[in-house]
Amino acid sequence: MKKEYWIILFVYIAMQLSSFVGIPLVTHILEASGNSTLESQRLAIPYWLLITFTAAFLITLFLLRNERKSPDFARGRTSVGSSVAWAIAGVFLALFAQSIAASIERLLGINMGSENTQAILKLIQAFPFVMIVSSIIGPILEEIVFRKIIFGSLYKRFNFFISGLISSVVFALAHMEPVHILLYASMGFTFAFLYVRTKNIFVSMFAHVAMNTFVVIVQSVYKDQIERMMQDADKIQSFIGGFL
Secondary structure (H helix, E strand, O other), X not given: OOHHHHHHHHXXXXXXXXXXXXXXXXXXXXXXXXXXXXXXXXXXXXXXXXXXXXXXXXXXXXXXXXXXXXXXXXXXXXXXXXXXXXXXXXXXXXXXXXXXXXXXXXXXXXXXXXXXXXXXXXXXXXXXXXHHHHHHHHHHHHHHHHHHHHHHHHHOOOOHHHHHHHHHHHHHHOOOOHHHHHHHHHHHHHHHHHHHHHOOHHHHHXXXXXXXXXXXXXXXXXXXXXXXXXXXXXXXXXXXXXXX
16 A cells, blocks of 8 residues: 555544544633633534544645556546546435435334434534535545545455445444444445446545535435434334334
């Protein structure tokens, strides 16, 4: 693996762990600036998310500035037209994979809904600028880390299935919701397929960004309807479970 890739992995992990130190630090700075303790704690999380994700994003772009000179795959990328078509189709593929995974989780008795997603949605409702992180910077960083670096490195040694499976499980575990490992892994597998199919990381980036943006908008606009649907699905699941 290239030295730059190791540095990017280190930066990404450091960014994820930095909140343990960074959020209390920002809270203290905000309190010193005259904000109340409650308000400082409320502002610290979104501010730290924006600062750390932006910093990691800029560092990653700098380290990858010469990547266009060294393609990831021996064979060339698909045409621009084909890449655009796959990027658009990829959004629907990812949503389809997610829906199948969610259905399987329901059959296994796993509660619908992601605590991680709900926490992000609450932050976005209070601080709309957080959507820059959840829908743009975050997905792009994840595609670089989990598809370009982790999956790409594995794919040079193993077949697609093994490489996709390992990188997708790591991608799922990185979201800190092991109960929904199937849900996140299905998306990771889809994005890995798009990457290999087009030989273009920008295709999986677009699909990931578009899917995250779509989910945020839909869940924000139709929040009440979605909650009712989830409650109805839980009732049906409980009813069916009574006969098993």
